[in-house]
Every structure is written in C-alpha cells, then in structure tokens.
Amino acid sequence: MNKTEQAVAMLEGMIERGELAPGSMVSERTIIEILGLGRTPIREAIQRLAPSYMIRVHASRGIEIPAITVEDQLSRLEVRRPVEVLAVELACKRASKAQRSAMRDLASRLEGRFTLQEYTDTLRQTHALILDAAGNRYLGSLMLPLQGLSRRFWIVHAREENGDIDRGRDLHRAILTAIVDGNAEAATDASRALNDYLVEFALAVVARQAAR
Numbered sequence: 001m002n003k004t005e006q007a008v009a010m011l012e013g014m015i016e017r018g019e020l021a022p023g024s025m026v027s028e029r030t031i032i033e034i035l036g037l038g039r040t041p042i043r044e045a046i047q048r049l050a051p052s053y054m055i056r057v058h059a060s061r062g063i064e065i066p067a068i069t070v071e072d073q074l075s076r077l078e079v080r081r082p083v084e085v086l087a088v089e090l091a092c093k094r095a096s097k098a099q100r101s102a103m104r105d106l107a108s109r110l111e112g113r114f115t116l117q118e119y120t121d122t123l124r125q126t127h128a129l130i131l132d133a134a135g136n137r138y139l140g141s142l143m144l145p146l147q148g149l150s151r152r153f154w155i156v157h158a159r160e161e162n163g164d165i166d167r168g169r170d171l172h173r174a175i176l177t178a179i180v181d182g183n184a185e186a187a188t189d190a191s192r193a194l195n196d197y198l199v200e201f202a203l204a205v206v207a208r209q210a211a212r
Contacts, residue, residue, distance in 0.1 A: 003037060007045035010035050015054055015065060016120070016152045023067040031063070052145035054152075070209075073153045073202045080146040081195045087134045087143060088175060088191045092184040095133035103129050103176045110173040116158060119165050123151055126172050133179065150198060157205045164201065171197055 001009070011031065014020050032042050046063065049055050056064040095103070106125055114122065127147050131140055158164040171194040178187035 003041035004044040004048075007035060007037050007041040008048050010037075011042075011045050012049060012054060012148065015049075016148070016155050017117075018156050020065045022065055022156070024065050025058075025062045026065065027062045052148060054145075054148060068153050068156055070202050070206050073150065074199065076146050076150050077195055077198050077202070080143075080150060081192065083139070083142050083146065084130075084191045084195070085188050087130055087136075087139055088179060088187040089184050090136060090139075091130050091133035091179045092182050092187050094135045095179060095182075099129065099133045100180045103133070104180045107173045107176040107180065110169050110176070114165055114169065116155065116160070116165065119169060120151065120155060123147075123168075123172065126176060130175070130179065154198065154201065157201070167197060168194075 014034070020026055028039070028042060028046070031046075032039060035042065046055065046057060050057050053066065056066055058064060091099075106122065106129065110122060127143065131143055154164075154168070171190060174190040175187055175194065178184075178190055
C-alpha cells in the first residue's frame with residue numbers, strides 16, 4: 001500500500017467511524033496533522049474520495065464532511081440493490097478456485113464474534129472479494145461509493161444490543177457461501193435479503209429519531 005492508498009484508507013475510516021463529524025468543515029492542514037502524512041498523498045486522497053460523495057471540497061471554505069440522512073441512505077440502497085445482485089450473479093459464474101477458497105475462508109471467519117471495527121474490516125474484504133470475482137471493472141465505480149456511504153450510515157447508527165453486527169454478519173456469510181457453491185439463486189436471494197435488512201435498519205433509525 002503506497003502513501004496515497006494509506007491516506008485514502010485512513011481518511012475514509014475516520015469519516016465512516018464519525019471521527020470527522022457529519023456536517024463539519026475541516027481544513028487540509030488539519031487532515032495532514034491528524035493522519036501524519038504529507039501534503040501530496042492527502043491531496044490525492046481528497047481527490048479520490050470527492051467523486052464518491054464521501055467528502056465535498058469547497059475552494060474557499062475547506063473540506064465538508066457531508067451530513068448523514070436517512071433519505072440519502074434509502075436512495076443509495078435503491079440503486080445498490082440491483083447492482084449487487086448483478087455482482088453476485090457474475091461472481092457465481094466467474095469466481096476462480098482461488099477466489100472461492102478466499103470466500104470460503106472469510107465465510108468461516110464470519111461464524112465468530114466481532115467488535116464493530118473488526119466487523120467493518122470484514123465488510124470491506126467481503127465487498128472486495130465479490131467485486132474481484134465478478135470480473136467487471138465497471139462495477140467498482142458503481143459499487144464502491146454506494147457501499148462506502150451505506151457502510152458509513154450503518155456504522156454511525158449500529159446498536160450492538162439490537163444484534164446489528166450479528167444480523168449483518170449472517171447475511172454476508174450467506175452471500176459468500178452461495179457464491180462458493182456457485183448457487184446464483186441463493187446468492188441473489190441473500191443479496192436482496194441484505195438490502196431488505198439495510199432498508200429496515202434505516203427505517204428503524206427514523207423511528208428512533210422520531211421518538212426522541
């Protein structure tokens with residue numbers, strides 16, 4: 001991982017975890033100081049994250065960390081649903097023996113218990129494995145921003161007492177297992193079930209907010 005990739009991963013992680021507050025403004029200098037990296041990789045990371053809506057760059061004001069809204073999350077999930085169904089269908093058809101082996105290993109790991117941070121790492125790995133196995137480079141430009149922003153919403157609102165980690169873990173394990181088996185019907189059903197859960201999760205956030 002080069003310095004720019006490191007900066008992207010670190011900055012994206014901070015945004016996802018809410019360490020850079022939604023709706024806040026931050027300067028490039030502040031990001032450099034927080035991450036401890038040079039100006040060039042930080043600027044390149046900012047350029048990479050801006051098209052994915054993870055940040056907004058304002059020439060005169062600095063860098064905005066966009067607010068998180070349920071409405072945006074539901075709109076993302078509406079688009080994410082058919083894109084991920086296509087990805088798992090392609091992965092079922094195209095995954096190599098080595099890719100299926102990696103998915104089998106990750107599915108086995110997903111039988112365990114996770115902290116929120118550990119589970120977030122497995123999400124990235126799951127999405128990367130499926131995308132790689134799908135074998136279509138254009139899918140990444142659609143999937144990765146949608147998944148990153150959806151993941152950010154989920155991380156901010158996840159509640160361990162509601163079993164959110166276990167629910168997501170089981171659904172992702174079902175997708176991986178179906179792809180390993182080459183069962184496109186089961187894989188697409190599991191993908192849709194994951195999307196249904198994320199929609200249900202977003203609506204539950206609305207209900208919690210309304211009850212305050």
